[in-house]
Amino acid sequence: MSAIRHLVSIKDLEDQEFVTLIERAEYFKKIFKSDESAEFQKNHLKLLGKTIALIFTKRSTRTRISTEGAATFFGAHPMFLGKDDIQLGVNESFYDTTKVVSSMVSCIFARVNSHNDILQLCEHSKVPIINSLCDMYHPLQAICDMLTIKEHLDYSTNKLKVAWIGDANNVINDMAIACLKLGMDVSIATPAGIELDSGIAQVGKEIAARKNLNFILTHDSVEAAKGAHVLVTDTFVSMGEEYAKAAKLKQFEGFQIDEQLAKHADPNYKFMHCLPRHNEEVSDDIFYGKHSIVFDEAENRLYAAMAAIDVFVNNKGNFDDLK
Template identity: 75%
Template structure:
């Protein structure tokens, strides 16, 4: 059964048009949500009324949990949070057994797990759609959210056919967020510049796919270890945590490795005068200074809110419309 089910595991698994549809649907539901139109709310609330959406989270979360539960509720479903202390998974029950049981009782599973192998195992054995809510390799919901945020803030630029491609610059680690964000940017016609410290490289398979998409779409992607060069002319400066969950044991060594990669006024001065700053949160001071994080160029809280509409888009397409991107209800 699971072979016919469409899951959301990463942005690279989507066609350019499918990804654009997801971003458009996120904007669509944001408009409805902000309008507080009672008729629209009621119509959407009936779509999953009486259904259950499971959240299998083996990692703690703020934005992912709130946005997922909020999106499920918007469509009339009951969200069920299943943290690592709540179920038998990993204690005395296998991934296979847990997946078979949980998927038999719910309409979809949002999974925030450790490895991408866990996501693949869920997809293999689930009888309902799996929405990857973060693993060690991908973070597709964040990418949908980020592209919604960028397209909102640069609407005039993107509608100008004579304008150059937006330049999105990532300063930091080669992690799950940039893996999906880079692909997402290239699919929407944006250029990507990535700067990581010496000794940290982007995943070769992801870069291969990124360059293929860039070639097809007339966009560019570059990766270097020079944070200043990458920042020059950037329309958007982006970073993320330098020490991911589960890497706390290596914090001291990683912070030493990341010296010179904090986004500060020096790097900001190299960017476009009207640049925007983004961060998926939670934020630590070593990643970005207060004057940039809370400054006039920062759109981090708009970005955080947009996680809600990204989750709505995912539920709409993969659950309500069963992975069919055409003739959306």
């Protein structure tokens, strides 16, 4: 029996495997948007009568809707298990809960606090674990982000630079590696005192060297934005950090993406944000302006979840011979 493959982070995937996930997301979007009944029915039978568990210890909008929608597309019943619904980590160990839940479902989407929680789930689960967010990675967001960039700027035919201006967090940990794997230059600007995770930085440097790409880490937001085809940011105050909001906002002064900063980017730049968004991160004229593709990006979370289910559940982690 072959080992179960889980989706934990983008860095764990071969370059072509990651490309395949984006192509599958693109494929399912085409089917979903065209309402091709024959293709709908064929895919709906793949997990008919099965259950997909959603273990969420952190609240969500896009992740929950997209995951439940993707499970339903394949005929599975999505079972939402919030932090108040099951015994996980309260009256029962991770090991016991994982053994029980994974014995009754075809897959577990896990949106949790600690990366260690994901690792424990992977270690003890009998079915694939899809990391739907932890404090270290957010691979589903990276899949949808790359699909969105491909649709609007086509990285396969254009040389692109992606500039991240904001915190060093789980989103950029996966997004940086994703962009580099696809041949894009990456520039990351964080405030002084905030550094990209050293392990991610090392992997990024290795990929950049292998592909002859620019991978820049800086504390200068203007430097990062210069010539960028994509400007990206995220929340400055993550869930669980609300107690430090005042200090965080002071630290991030000068890092809001506004018209003045955007002037340094390519004239045809696109703006992205994984949502939810706050005013301190990006001005209204950028977020709702002509360069923004944030709502296309949000919709693409659905197709990213479909791709993950198809590869890791329907095809048991085999990236070849997808049907």
